[in-house]
Amino acid sequence: MAEIRFEHVSKSFDSNTVVNDLDLAIADGELMVLVGPSGCGKTTALRMLAGLEELSEGSIVIDGEVVNDLEPRDRDIAMVFQNYALYPHLTVYQNMAFGLRLHHEAKDEIERRVRDTARVLQLDELLERKPKQLSGGQRQRVAMGRAIVRQPKVFLMDEPLSNLDAKLRVQMRAQIARLQRDLSVTMLYVTHDQVEAMTLGQRVAVMRLGVLQQVAPPQELYTRPVNLFVASFIGSPAMNVVEAELHGEPDGLRARFGSHDIRLDPGVVAARPALARYEGRRVVLGVRPQNTEDATLVDTAGTDSVVEAKVELRENLGSEVDVHVGIDAPVPALDAVIEATESADTGEAGVAGRPEGIFVARLGPDTKAQEGGQVRLWLDPRALHFFDPDSGAALYE
Amino acid sequence: MGRRRGLQRVARVVLIAVILVWSTFPIYWALNTSFTTLSGAQSVPAHFVPSPFTAHNYRTLLNTSAGGVGNQFWRSFLNSTIESGLATVLTVAIALFAAYAFARLEFRGKRVILVVVLATLLLPVYATLIPLYRIMSNVHLVNTYLGIVLVYTSGFLPLAIWIMYNYFASVPRELEEAAFVDGATPVIALWRVMIPVSLPGIAATAIIVFLMGWAQFIFPLVLSSDLTTQPVTVIVAALNGQRIVPFTLLNAIGVLAAALPAVIALVLNRYIVQGVMAGSIK
Amino acid sequence: MSGESVSTGRKRPRRSGRFLPYILLSPLVLFIGALALYPTIVTTVQAFFTVNPLDPPTRFAGLANFRALWHNPFVRESAANTVLYIIVGVGLSTLFGLGMALVLQRRSHWRGVILALIVLPWALPAVVEAVIWGWIYDPTFGVLNSVLKSLGIINGYHVWIGIGRVVSIVLIELVQVWQITPLAALLILAALQSIPQELYEAARVDGAGRWEMFRRITLPLVRPGLAVAMVESLILSLNVFDQVYVLNGFAPGGASIMLQTYQISFNNLNFGQGYALSLLATFATMLLSLLILAVVYRRVEF
Numbered sequence: 001m002a003e004i005r006f007e008h009v010s011k012s013f014d015s016n017t018v019v020n021d022l023d024l025a026i027a028d029g030e031l032m033v034l035v036g037p038s039g040c041g042k043t044t045a046l047r048m049l050a051g052l053e054e055l056s057e058g059s060i061v062i063d064g065e066v067v068n069d070l071e072p073r074d075r076d077i078a079m080v081f082q083n084y085a086l087y088p089h090l091t092v093y094q095n096m097a098f099g100l101r102l103h104h105e106a107k108d109e110i111e112r113r114v115r116d117t118a119r120v121l122q123l124d125e126l127l128e129r130k131p132k133q134l135s136g137g138q139r140q141r142v143a144m145g146r147a148i149v150r151q152p153k154v155f156l157m158d159e160p161l162s163n164l165d166a167k168l169r170v171q172m173r174a175q176i177a178r179l180q181r182d183l184s185v186t187m188l189y190v191t192h193d194q195v196e197a198m199t200l201g202q203r204v205a206v207m208r209l210g211v212l213q214q215v216a217p218p219q220e221l222y223t224r225p226v227n228l229f230v231a232s233f234i235g236s237p238a239m240n241v242v243e244a245e246l247h248g249e250p251d252g253l254r255a256r257f258g259s260h261d262i263r264l265d266p267g268v269v270a271a272r273p274a275l276a277r278y279e280g281r282r283v284v285l286g287v288r289p290q291n292t293e294d295a296t297l298v299d300t301a302g303t304d305s306v307v308e309a310k311v312e313l314r315e316n317l318g319s320e321v322d323v324h325v326g327i328d329a330p331v332p333a334l335d336a337v338i339e340a341t342e343s344a345d346t347g348e349a350g351v352a353g354r355p356e357g358i359f360v361a362r363l364g365p366d367t368k369a370q371e372g373g374q375v376r377l378w379l380d381p382r383a384l385h386f387f388d389p390d391s392g393a394a395l396y397e
Numbered sequence: 398m399g400r401r402r403g404l405q406r407v408a409r410v411v412l413i414a415v416i417l418v419w420s421t422f423p424i425y426w427a428l429n430t431s432f433t434t435l436s437g438a439q440s441v442p443a444h445f446v447p448s449p450f451t452a453h454n455y456r457t458l459l460n461t462s463a464g465g466v467g468n469q470f471w472r473s474f475l476n477s478t479i480e481s482g483l484a485t486v487l488t489v490a491i492a493l494f495a496a497y498a499f500a501r502l503e504f505r506g507k508r509v510i511l512v513v514v515l516a517t518l519l520l521p522v523y524a525t526l527i528p529l530y531r532i533m534s535n536v537h538l539v540n541t542y543l544g545i546v547l548v549y550t551s552g553f554l555p556l557a558i559w560i561m562y563n564y565f566a567s568v569p570r571e572l573e574e575a576a577f578v579d580g581a582t583p584v585i586a587l588w589r590v591m592i593p594v595s596l597p598g599i600a601a602t603a604i605i606v607f608l609m610g611w612a613q614f615i616f617p618l619v620l621s622s623d624l625t626t627q628p629v630t631v632i633v634a635a636l637n638g639q640r641i642v643p644f645t646l647l648n649a650i651g652v653l654a655a656a657l658p659a660v661i662a663l664v665l666n667r668y669i670v671q672g673v674m675a676g677s678i679k
Numbered sequence: 680m681s682g683e684s685v686s687t688g689r690k691r692p693r694r695s696g697r698f699l700p701y702i703l704l705s706p707l708v709l710f711i712g713a714l715a716l717y718p719t720i721v722t723t724v725q726a727f728f729t730v731n732p733l734d735p736p737t738r739f740a741g742l743a744n745f746r747a748l749w750h751n752p753f754v755r756e757s758a759a760n761t762v763l764y765i766i767v768g769v770g771l772s773t774l775f776g777l778g779m780a781l782v783l784q785r786r787s788h789w790r791g792v793i794l795a796l797i798v799l800p801w802a803l804p805a806v807v808e809a810v811i812w813g814w815i816y817d818p819t820f821g822v823l824n825s826v827l828k829s830l831g832i833i834n835g836y837h838v839w840i841g842i843g844r845v846v847s848i849v850l851i852e853l854v855q856v857w858q859i860t861p862l863a864a865l866l867i868l869a870a871l872q873s874i875p876q877e878l879y880e881a882a883r884v885d886g887a888g889r890w891e892m893f894r895r896i897t898l899p900l901v902r903p904g905l906a907v908a909m910v911e912s913l914i915l916s917l918n919v920f921d922q923v924y925v926l927n928g929f930a931p932g933g934a935s936i937m938l939q940t941y942q943i944s945f946n947n948l949n950f951g952q953g954y955a956l957s958l959l960a961t962f963a964t965m966l967l968s969l970l971i972l973a974v975v976y977r978r979v980e981f
Contacts (some may be wrong), residue, residue: 052574073580089593098589150579217567361576413793420797423857426822427811443825459788491710494703504700505808505914514707517715521918521964523940523957527950528725551714560759583699612804615923615937619945630806634925639812644814654807662802669802673862674869 002063002153002186004049009058011044012348020210029184031177035191038235041210042190043219046358050156050190050390062154067146068349075176076148079156081164084139086146092118093127096146103150104178117149120179137168147181155180155187161196173200186222194234198222228284228332228392231385237289237322240359242390243330244285246278251304255285255384256355258329262305265381274395275386283395284332286385291324293362293377294369305379312358313373322362325375331357332389424655430456431649438645454649466642468651472624473632478657480540480617480628481610484549487581491604492552492557497587499558500565501573511562518555522615525552530619540622548616553606560605563675564598566589604665611658627652716738726958737951753931754956760848761917762937763822765967773909775856777901783864784871799863805854808926812854816840816926840926840933847933856924859915863908870904871897872917875897890917899977903976906976910968912931917964936960 004026011019017043018138022331026032032094034042047053051059051072059066066077078099093114100110111291121141131139139162147155152268157176161169180187191197197204199219206213206221206229226232232238244257246264253264254271269275275283296308309325369375386395428440431454433447460467498504499511529548530539540542568591576586592599614630621627633654636642642650662669708710729740748754779797783790800808815821816839842849874897882892920937927933929942935954944953 030452050574050578052577071582072574072577073450073582077578079575079578081571081575083569083571083577087572087590087594089596098576102580102585146575146579409782412778414781415791416779417858418798420861423808423811423815424799424803426815439820441825442829445824457784482810491706495707498870502703507700507799510704510708513716514711514796516718517711518966519968520715520719521914521961522920523719523953524722524961525715525939525952526940527944527957528721530712531950532714532718548714551710553728555708555715555947558707593711608802612806614804614806614924615941618710619941626841630804630921633804633810634806634921637813637925638928644817644820647810648735648814651807652812655803655811658802658804659799660771662799666791668867670794673865674872 003061004154004186004188005061006045006049007059009045009048009060009063010056011041011048011053012056018210019048022212023208024035024205024212024215025158026186026188028186029058029201031180031189031202032206033189033191033197033204035194035201035204036196036207036213038192039209040207042192044320046156046158046190048190049059049154050077050079055161056091058161058302059091063104076153076373077153077156078150078162078233080140080143080147080158082159084131086142087137088131091128091130092123092134095131096149099146111366113151114145114151117145121145121148136164137172140164140172143217144179145175148183153186155339157184157187157189159191162191162193169196176200177369187264188330195236199233206233206356208233209275224394224396225385228286228387228394231387231394235288235290237360237362239288239385240292240326240327240361241284241286241332241387242359243282243332245282246275246280248279253279257281257285260307260327260329262307262379263303263381264384266303268382268384271275272386274397278386278388282389284387284392286387287359287379287383289360291364291383292359292363292379293348293378294363294367295378296359296368297364297366298378300378303381307377308374309359309377309381311369311371311373311375314369319365321365321367321369323361323363323367323369323375325359325361325377327359329356329357398588404481419430424652424659427648428649429654430645431652434647454646455653457646458649458653466636466646466650469624469632469636470653472628472668473627473629474654474657476542476621476624476626477611477628477630480545480549480613480618480626483542483546484610485603485607487546487550488553488557489599490562492554492598492602493592495554496558496561496565496640497591499562501570502583514555514558518559526615526619529616531636535622539620540626542626545617545620545626546671548620549610549613552616553609557602558607560602560675561673564595568594569677587588595673597668598675600666601675602660604668605672608658608661608669626657687824689730696744716783721955722957722961725951726954728954730751730954731949733948740951742912744952745846747952748956753934754939754943755932755938758933760844760935761919761936763845764849764852764855764919765913767849768855769909769912770921771853771856772860772863772912773905775860776867776908777905779860779864780867780871793934797864798861800858803858805858805921806925808858809854809922812857812922813840813926835901841930844932847927851922851926851933852916852919854926855916855919859912863912865905866908867901869903870907874900902975902977902980903979906972909971909975913971914964916962917967 006022006024008018009019009022022041022045034045038040044053047257048055051067051070053066058370061067062075079157087098089099097110098116100113114127115124121144122191123138123141123145126138126142127132131142133140140163143160160176161172164172173196176189184194189200201214201218204218204221205215210227214221214230216224221230221234228241231240242257244255246253246255248254250267251263253269255262255264300306307327308395309327311323311325313324314321359377363369367375387393388395418564429445431452433444434449434451434453434454437444437449437453438448442487456472458467461471499507533539534543572590572594573586576590582587611628611632614634617626617628617631621631633650633668636650637647649664703772726744727739727741728737729743730737766834783794783797815823818824818836818838823839824833826834828836830979836927839850879892882896887895918937919935920941923935925935931937932941937960940953940956940960943949943956
């Protein structure tokens with residue numbers, strides 16, 4: 001049993017609080033991903049779990065035992081570092097055997113484990129080479145092999161894939177997931193890439209400026225983000241957000257932003273009692289690019305959520321078309337949104353630093369929308385998100 | 398454009414040739430003078446190739462009968478080697494652990510101690526020469542290997558620490574952290590990871606310190622009174638000043654005295670250069 | 680519970696082995712304390728005492744030592760000589776060193792060999808070099824005279840060292856320059872190599888010629904390296920002893936401060952004055968070093 005608990009863990013460097021009252025539980029055998037923009041405290045949290053950083057407050061519990069005062073070597077953990085940290089003066093075999101030798105394992109046991117792991121990771125041809133003779137991907141596998149061979153209770157990964165090229169990253173991601181399943185070992189995986197988080201994690205913990213925002217399975221983060229930051233950080237291209245005013249009409253609750261006025265889905269309104277309290281007030285309205293469509297391509301019967309907008313940019317993705325349209329409504333200038341969109345690392349349709357009043361819509365490939373022209377954009381009312389305009393908290397209950 | 402390029406290349410080659418001649422001429426000339434007879438060396442105009450050629454001077458030096466020049470030379474050569482060698486071992490050993498402490502460990506007073514140690518680099522020789530002599534005199538260590546080695550070590554430590562500190566500081570912290578996670582204590586991490594990875598830096602330090610030890614003059618001049626401990630530098634200066642020995646023989650002595658450092662400098666050049674340049678990172 | 684708050688990034692204060700740093704440092708502290716700091720303190724303090732086996736006991740003397748030094752014509756002369764040693768030493772070694780470094784900057788398969796030969800003079804004992812150069816300068820048998828006469832530059836054989844003061848000093852210092860230029864070259868080379876190539880490439884695109892690139896990019900950005908090289912040369916030339924001793928003995932016309940200190944202390948046995956002179960020279964070194972750093976050094980960040 002290797003259950004991990006962070007209990008009221010805080011870490012400060014001088015007056016700078018890097019991790020703020022973190023409470024997080026990781027179940028035995030679970031793959032938990034810790035994700036957030038740089039500086040959010042995720043790496044510090046990982047290092048505190050590893051014992052490489054001392055806690056300012058709180059405790060970390062592994063398997064029911066408080067480990068605050070234990071040295072890394074006594075915690076039965078293994079770690080894969082961002083830059084691999086392979087011992088340059090040792091061969092691949094010796095790198096992987098290093099930890100085992102320090103724990104005084106029998107020679108044939110060491111041999112067996114190293115060779116078995118090398119086979120799984122396809123390193124058997126490379127065992128006699130030194131790290132500088134290896135490619136980036138090979139080094140990464142050696143780093144993983146070194147950790148696996150130790151058969152630890154807990155696996156720690158500090159952005160292990162960030163130095164690899166895109167294609168290799170996808171391959172290794174799958175291999176890591178498979179490995180974790182096969183070994184059913186508890187794993188804490190840190191990354192700044194939300195795509196990695198979403199694809200790998202059984203549960204994902206989103207952090208920002210040292211504070212845990214939300215812990216949930218990936219799908220839940222996507223459909224029920226707990227605040228504006230999580231909503232903007234998860235998903236790519238990032239969610240479109242705009243300031244709107246809710247007003248009650250005979251046909252139901254409506255949202256007005258700029259020159260547009262759409263009707264909210266009654267089912268959604270019923271499922272979110274909090275919305276009723278915001279009638280007549282400002283809210284932040286969010287809709288993901290994937291939840292929009294060219295009005296001419298869908299059956300919009302029964303809904304009233306089409307907006308007319310001018311197309312500023314059209315990007316052809318092959319299976320879809322991303323369109324940037326001008327929405328004449330104020331975009332909330334909350335730090336949360338700016339930070340989330342700036343740090344999202346997707347390489348897909350322009351996310352970072354989105355200018356004010358621009359919506360990104362992901363349309364079907366048959367759309368006739370052209371740059372400079374107008375488009376009638378349908379916003380799926382069942383997929384709208386609402387947030388408090390001052391706190392950024394999502395509105396549900 | 399082609400002509401300008403060509404002219405630049407020629408200028409460059411000429412410049413390199415001048416630098417090389419400047420660097421090697423005196424040594425070449427000493428060799429030239431040492432392999433000939435007195436009359437051959439005194440000829441006008443000067444011979445640029447030894448003629449007549451003879452190894453007589455070197456044969457003389459191989460004669461180690463008591464009281465002879467050969468005896469004096471080789472005894473001092475032995476002294477130099479022992480004194481430099483021991484000082485190098487001692488300096489490197491102490492500097493290694495100290496530099497590791499400075500580079501990797503946190504403790505009270507670290508900055509102060511480091512600054513003080515490095516400040517002694519700026520101390521000119523005289524700040525310590527006389528008192529050191531009187532200290533050694535009081536503990537009866539004058540004219541002993543131990544006394545000289547201790548004095549050398551204290552003088553070389555700041556530089557050795559500076560070079561090794563820079564080397565250690567440039568090793569990524571993650572390497573040791575990986576070792577800690579793998580099960581190493583700080584001492585094991587130092588021994589099995591830090592040191593092997595820093596071997597070039599350690600080698601550079603050792604070589605530079607050894608060469609500095611070999612070149613010492615004023616300290617042994619003060620601290621050694623006879624052939625028991627006098628190094629090669631003192632003997633060469635003495636023989637030169639006495640003007641008894643013919644100057645062709647003197648040049649041969651100079652050549653032999655320079656031989657060991659020269660071989661080290663030529664063969665292990667890479668480490669020296671790395672060490673000096675790493676040490677210049679401010 | 681709280682751990683130590685560390686202000687320097689991700690360093691980890693040791694919980695166990697809290698004494699480890701002190702154990703590792705104790706030999707160093709012992710050596711430096713006993714054999715570097717203590718002697719320095721002794722020198723500083725006893726400069727104000729009369730310390731002379733020929734004139735016991737050791738007693739407080741205030742500024743008497745310093746006054747005696749000031750009135751001593753040999754001391755004043757050696758100070759003037761040393762100024763010239765410094766000018767020649769720092770000037771030539773920096774100039775030649777810069778030239779060498781510029782040449783060494785370009786990669787080629789000859790570079791290793793060239794580097795090895797350039798560094799050779801630095802590795803050899805100064806005394807041995809002085810002996811060898813002494814025979815080159817020798818009035819009767821030296822190759823300098825021989826070559827200069829053959830080239831028609833001089834009529835008869837000259838005595839180079841011991842007659843003219845300035846000539847003697849320049850030639851003696853030349854031997855030290857021969858030794859320390861490689862060090863200056865390496866220090867400057869390190870600074871040169873830290874200048875990013877992109878700066879030169881951008882300048883080339885902008886149309887700068889080689890001389891302009893040198894003046895506007897290289898020279899300003901190599902200043903930290905130049906400053907360090909100059910300070911090193913300053914310390915070495917201010918301390919010059921071996922070459923002076925071998926080539927000129929204790930003759931006043933060419934004596935350096937270091938030589939004078941040795942003379943006063945070990946030949947005249949007047950340790951008190953020796954301390955005083957040492958102290959003055961130490962101050963001069965520090966002052967001049969700071970001066971060079973203030974004028975030449977520029978903090979450069981890329």
